[in-house]
Amino acid sequence: MIVFDGVTKKYPDGTVAVHDLTLEAPTGKITVLVGPSGCGKTTSLRMVNRMIEPSSGTISLDGKDTGRMKASELRRGIGYVIQHAGLFPNRTVLDNVETVPRLVGMGKKETRDRAMQLLEQVGLGADYAKRYPSQLSGGQQQRVGVARALAADPPVMLMDEPFSAVDPVVRDQLQDEFLRLQDDLGKTIIFVTHDIDEAIKMGDQVAVMRVGGYLAQLAEPAYLLAHPVDDFVADFVGRDRGYRGLSFQAAPRLPLASERTITLGESARDVDDDWVLVVDGDNHPLGWVEPRRIDGEVTSERLHRGGTVARASGPLRAVLDAALSSPSRRGVVVDDSGALVGTVRPHEVLTAIEEAERPVVENPDNPGAPAA
Amino acid sequence: MTWFIDHLGEVWDLGRQHAVLAGLPLLLGLLIALPLGWLARRFRWLYAPFTAGFGLLYTIPSLALFVILPLVTGRGILDPFNVIVAMTLYTVALLVRTVADGLGSVPGAVTNAATAMGYTPGKRFFAVELPLAVPVISAGLRVAAVSNVSIVSVGTVIGVQQLGLFFSDGFNRQFYDPIVVGIVACIVLALLFDAVILVVTRLLTPWLRATGARA
Amino acid sequence: MIASTWQWLTDPVNWSGPGSIPNQILTHLWYSAIALFVASLIAIPAGLAIGHTGRGRFFGVNLAAAARAIPSLGLLFLMVLWLFPKFSGSSGSAAFVVPSLIVLAVLAIPPILAGAYAGVEGVDPAARDAAKGMGMTGMQVLRRVEIPNAMPLIFSGFRSATLQVIATATLAAVVGADGLGRFLIDGQKIRDYPQMAGGSLVVAILALVVDLLLGTIQRYAVSPGLTGRRTSASRRGRSDGVSGSAESAGRSNTPLDVEISDPRRTVDSQPS
Numbered sequence: 001m002i003v004f005d006g007v008t009k010k011y012p013d014g015t016v017a018v019h020d021l022t023l024e025a026p027t028g029k030i031t032v033l034v035g036p037s038g039c040g041k042t043t044s045l046r047m048v049n050r051m052i053e054p055s056s057g058t059i060s061l062d063g064k065d066t067g068r069m070k071a072s073e074l075r076r077g078i079g080y081v082i083q084h085a086g087l088f089p090n091r092t093v094l095d096n097v098e099t100v101p102r103l104v105g106m107g108k109k110e111t112r113d114r115a116m117q118l119l120e121q122v123g124l125g126a127d128y129a130k131r132y133p134s135q136l137s138g139g140q141q142q143r144v145g146v147a148r149a150l151a152a153d154p155p156v157m158l159m160d161e162p163f164s165a166v167d168p169v170v171r172d173q174l175q176d177e178f179l180r181l182q183d184d185l186g187k188t189i190i191f192v193t194h195d196i197d198e199a200i201k202m203g204d205q206v207a208v209m210r211v212g213g214y215l216a217q218l219a220e221p222a223y224l225l226a227h228p229v230d231d232f233v234a235d236f237v238g239r240d241r242g243y244r245g246l247s248f249q250a251a252p253r254l255p256l257a258s259e260r261t262i263t264l265g266e267s268a269r270d271v272d273d274d275w276v277l278v279v280d281g282d283n284h285p286l287g288w289v290e291p292r293r294i295d296g297e298v299t300s301e302r303l304h305r306g307g308t309v310a311r312a313s314g315p316l317r318a319v320l321d322a323a324l325s326s327p328s329r330r331g332v333v334v335d336d337s338g339a340l341v342g343t344v345r346p347h348e349v350l351t352a353i354e355e356a357e358r359p360v361v362e363n364p365d366n367p368g369a370p371a372a
Numbered sequence: 373m374t375w376f377i378d379h380l381g382e383v384w385d386l387g388r389q390h391a392v393l394a395g396l397p398l399l400l401g402l403l404i405a406l407p408l409g410w411l412a413r414r415f416r417w418l419y420a421p422f423t424a425g426f427g428l429l430y431t432i433p434s435l436a437l438f439v440i441l442p443l444v445t446g447r448g449i450l451d452p453f454n455v456i457v458a459m460t461l462y463t464v465a466l467l468v469r470t471v472a473d474g475l476g477s478v479p480g481a482v483t484n485a486a487t488a489m490g491y492t493p494g495k496r497f498f499a500v501e502l503p504l505a506v507p508v509i510s511a512g513l514r515v516a517a518v519s520n521v522s523i524v525s526v527g528t529v530i531g532v533q534q535l536g537l538f539f540s541d542g543f544n545r546q547f548y549d550p551i552v553v554g555i556v557a558c559i560v561l562a563l564l565f566d567a568v569i570l571v572v573t574r575l576l577t578p579w580l581r582a583t584g585a586r587a
Numbered sequence: 588m589i590a591s592t593w594q595w596l597t598d599p600v601n602w603s604g605p606g607s608i609p610n611q612i613l614t615h616l617w618y619s620a621i622a623l624f625v626a627s628l629i630a631i632p633a634g635l636a637i638g639h640t641g642r643g644r645f646f647g648v649n650l651a652a653a654a655r656a657i658p659s660l661g662l663l664f665l666m667v668l669w670l671f672p673k674f675s676g677s678s679g680s681a682a683f684v685v686p687s688l689i690v691l692a693v694l695a696i697p698p699i700l701a702g703a704y705a706g707v708e709g710v711d712p713a714a715r716d717a718a719k720g721m722g723m724t725g726m727q728v729l730r731r732v733e734i735p736n737a738m739p740l741i742f743s744g745f746r747s748a749t750l751q752v753i754a755t756a757t758l759a760a761v762v763g764a765d766g767l768g769r770f771l772i773d774g775q776k777i778r779d780y781p782q783m784a785g786g787s788l789v790v791a792i793l794a795l796v797v798d799l800l801l802g803t804i805q806r807y808a809v810s811p812g813l814t815g816r817r818t819s820a821s822r823r824g825r826s827d828g829v830s831g832s833a834e835s836a837g838r839s840n841t842p843l844d845v846e847i848s849d850p851r852r853t854v855d856s857q858p859s
Contacts, residue, residue, distance in 0.1 A: 084711075100721050433754050
């Protein structure tokens with residue numbers, strides 16, 4: 001657990017970067033610091049490994065005051081991932097990953113095995129080991145950055161906008177992979193971003209900070225979306241927050257209607273409906289067709305693919321989206337194997353949302369604080 | 373100090389000649405290096421041979437160049453023309469790469485935008501590329517200026533009229549004052565050149581001042 | 588002229604005995620090496636310190652710029668005049684050689700200093716930040732990250748210093764020391780132009796050969812990750828859509844990298 005206790009950073013010229021920050025980053029969880037530029041989020045992060053020294057207050061790591069430790073020793077026990085990866089251009093990928101284990105004097109063989117295994121874990125095979133950073137794409141460099149931070153198996157990781165410098169598709173991929181990795185590793189992580197969507201996605205808890213280094217709100221993502229504490233947070237969390245909040249609500253039992261289906265190659269002539277759903281041999285939905293417009297058999301080219309597909313066990317947001325995006329206005333719902341379960345109409349989803357429970361305030365004195 | 377005051381006129385005269393011998397080649401060298409540097413940019417395969425080839429000129433000892441050039445130009449050994457040619461060669465040696473790199477430092481997006489707006493290559497060079505390359509070219513020119521002032525004084529060995537004559541004068545008479553005066557005069561002249569180039573650069577690059585960046 | 592220069596260059600008389608071409612080449616190299624060694628001893632640690640700490644930059648940079656403006660010949664005469672009495676007891680040519688070496692070292696310091704500090708300063712701030720963040724001490728950051736990544740520019744500064752020193756070491760002959768300058772000075776005295784032309788040709792070739800040698804050493808001393816040279820294992824990777832840019836440092840592999848001609852590196856080394 002990382003604990004900020006009344007931490008302030010004030011520069012000689014009088015600017016206050018962080019103002020009396022008190023915050024707990026629980027063990028094994030991701031705590032996201034999010035806010036506009038100048039809110040002190042990166043300064044807060046860098047005070048944990050003492051890249052920046054606090055002006056007052058203490059930061060403790062599992063009860064030990066970091067200010068009393070030797071800075072270099074402290075840092076070797078903390079994984080550190082930064083925006084542009086900061087790989088050493090003169091070293092191969094493998095040598096980069098081995099940096100910290102070698103600094104702390106870990107055995108050669110052990111170091112090598114661990115580094116190779118880590119590269120594998122972040123999705124870079126053995127062929128990448130001997131390459132130099134300049135031969136990697138931005139996304140690959142960032143994967144190496146993550147592997148390097150994990151190399152000495154530190155219990156704590158600091159991640160400063162680690163995925164901001166890559167394109168949105170790769171970013172999404174890296175986020176998903178990292179969350180999967182974290183499921184196994186259970187590191188205590190402080191994660192800085194300026195992107196509220198990333199914060200909501202990555203965080204077990206999210207700390208919204210405002211310019212001047214103030215903590216505006218600390219809450220679990222769903223709670224943050226539902227109950228912004230003031231205008232600033234509401235504004236920062238942004239539009240569509242009602243809709244995005246549905247991401248955190250599992251779909252309740254929905255009144256699914258069974259759907260008449262046809263398979264590819266069949267004729268749709270005797271279907272008496274504006275739209276009919278086409279499935280493959282395993283009953284996996286492929287798309288919709290309009291029987292009126294098709295004379296012969298249904299071919300792949302005639303499929304309307306605009307509708308999204310929601311898993312019955314997934315969040316309400318996906319179900320609502322499936323209903324809204326379907327050309328027939330009947331949202332396609334599948335089970336975990338991808339086989340069709342039934343369809344649902346938008347008003348039925350909305351009714352379900354209205355009936356669903358709102359998130360509960362667990363601690364009225366500090367709304368949004370995660371349950372202890 | 374009294375030696376300096378007594379010989380003020382002489383310092384002034386030789387200083388002026390030194391300034392011409394070091395300064396004129398800067399302008400000539402720049403004029404020659406501009407098209408050469410442009411060629412090295414325009415045709416990439418010329419870059420390596422051009423920069424290396426002209427750089428080679430710089431390895432010729434000035435002492436030798438001063439003596440041998442009169443044989444090539446057919447002028448008398450004391451004719452300042454020879455020194456001007458020699459110094460122009462050195463300036464070109466330094467500036468070809470500078471000009472090429474300076475033009476290369478212009479962001480591709482800018483030249484692309486200029487082309488897209490309908491600039492012909494020639495117009496684009498003078499209206500867009502050259503002005504943006506000024507900071508880099510000017511930096512190279514400053515180095516060449518300082519270097520030229522120092523090299524011109526080697527002309528002493530063959531007796532060319534310039535500040536270096538104070539060195540040999542003092543050396544032959546085992547007398548410090550002229551040497552020190554000569555050195556100080558050379559440094560002052562070098563700083564003067566440097567200041568002039570800086571001022572001209574500032575005037576040519578108002579956009580750098582606007583953003584507070586350094587020239 | 589060309590024919591007679593060739594004749595001088597190929598005359599066996601000039602290739603053996605004291606004062607012969609090989610002897611003068613060795614002396615010339617010896618002077619240059621000592622001057623470069625002394626200059627490196629001063630300029631590299633100073634440059635690394637300035638680049639690493641960011642302190643003393645103004646002072647160091649301006650001092651180097653001022654050193655560049657000192658006319659070598661004037662300094663040489665001054666040094667000889669000043670040091671000659673101090674060496675009057677010692678035998679040999681020390682009274683001429685030591686002042687020459689000082690002048691050459693002063694000449695070599697600015698480019699070496701500029702290369703060292705620009706190299707360290709130019710290290711990717713993210714790499715430096717990561718190194719510190721991983722728990723490297725200041726010295727470890729310098730030794731393991733900053734110096735290896737500054738190597739291309741350190742070499743570049745050293746190579747341009749070498750070129751200037753080899754060309755300028757001819758001046759030592761003006762005050763009576765040996766070296767390839769002897770052919771220029773002696774030739775001038777007796778109007779033996781082939782000897783002068785031949786001598787300067789040897790100087791230019793020597794400078795070129797030494798630079799090529801240093802370029803070769805540089806190839807092996809600088810990490811391939813910086814030069815853009817590719818290992819065979821990595822070449823395969825380029826084809827599968829991997830985007831990556833070779834560092835511009837590859838440029839310093841060109842045979843002649845006169846530091847003065849790379850203003851982006853020396854832009855700050857002038858008084859401003």
